[in-house]
Amino acid sequence: MKISILTLFPDMFTGVFQQSILNSAQQKGIVEYDVINFREFSKDKHSKVDDYPYGGGGGMVLTPQPIFDAVEATRKRMDSQKPSRVILLCPQGERYNQKKAEELAQEDHLVLICGHYEGYDERIREYLVTDEVSIGDYVLTGGEIGAMVIADSVTRLLPGTLGNETSAVTDSYSTGLLEYPHYTRPAKFKDFEVPEILLSGHHANIEEWRRQQALKRTVERRPDLLDMIDLTKEDEKYLQQLRELRNKG
Known part of the structure; x- marks a missing residue:
C-alpha cells in the first residue's frame, strides 16, 4: 500500500x-x-x-x-x-x-x-x-x-505488519466488542493474581472466558456497541446472566 x-x-x-x-x-x-x-x-x-x-x-x-x-x-x-x-x-x-x-x-x-x-x-x-x-x-x-x-x-492491519497476525483481529472494535483483559508474568504480583483459568492450559475454556470478559467489558463501558454485532446464543445467555446479577446487586 x-x-x-x-x-x-x-x-x-x-x-x-x-x-x-x-x-x-x-x-x-x-x-x-x-x-x-x-x-x-x-x-x-x-x-x-x-x-x-x-x-x-x-x-x-x-x-x-x-x-x-x-x-x-x-x-x-x-x-x-x-x-x-x-x-x-x-x-x-x-x-x-x-x-x-x-x-x-x-x-x-x-x-x-x-x-x-x-x-x-x-x-x-x-x-x-x-x-x-x-x-x-x-x-x-x-x-x-x-x-x-x-x-x-x-x-497495523496490513498483512505482515504485526509480529502476531492474530493481534489485529482480536483488538478492541475489530470483533465489534471491546477487547478482553490481558495478563502476563508474574502470576502473582503484590497479592494480585492472574485468573486461574488462564493458567489452566485448557484453550477452549480460555477462549470462552475471553469472549465473556469482552462481552462484560463492552456492557459496562460501551453498551451501544452490542446493537451493531451478531450475538450467538451463548453470548445472549451470558448477557442474561449479567443482567440478573446486576438486578440482584
Whole structure:
C-alpha cells in the first residue's frame, strides 16, 4: 500500500513514520508513506494556497488548484489499476472507526488531505475526494493528527505488519466488542493474581472466558456497541446472566 499525505507541514510526520510499527512496516516494504507539501503545487507567484471566502466571513479558505494538482500528480505515480481513495480530513466527515480502517486497508493507494485555516473550497469536496473523515467531535488546528491516526490504524492491519497476525483481529472494535483483559508474568504480583483459568492450559475454556470478559467489558463501558454485532446464543445467555446479577446487586 501507498499512503500519500497532502499537508502544509510535512515535518510533523518525520518522527511519527520513523518509529515503532510504522517504521518497521516501511522497512519490510509493506507500506510506503509519501508526504507531500501541496504548497509546492501552487501557481501563485507567492506560493499562496488560501484566499478570502466569497461572500465575506472570518478566516481563510484553501484554494482548489494546489490540492487538485497535488492529488493528480501523486495518482500518476501509482502503478495500480485501482483508483486512489482520496480522503478529506474535516470535522464534517463521517466518524472514523475500526470498520472504516478495515475498509481502507483493502486499498492500494490512500490520499489523505490535511486542511488548515477556515476550511476547503467546496469544489474539493464535490469533485475530488471520495471520503470525508473526522476522528472525533472536536476541532483541531489541522488535519495532520487525523492523518497520523488513519495511517497508523490502517498500517497495523496490513498483512505482515504485526509480529502476531492474530493481534489485529482480536483488538478492541475489530470483533465489534471491546477487547478482553490481558495478563502476563508474574502470576502473582503484590497479592494480585492472574485468573486461574488462564493458567489452566485448557484453550477452549480460555477462549470462552475471553469472549465473556469482552462481552462484560463492552456492557459496562460501551453498551451501544452490542446493537451493531451478531450475538450467538451463548453470548445472549451470558448477557442474561449479567443482567440478573446486576438486578440482584
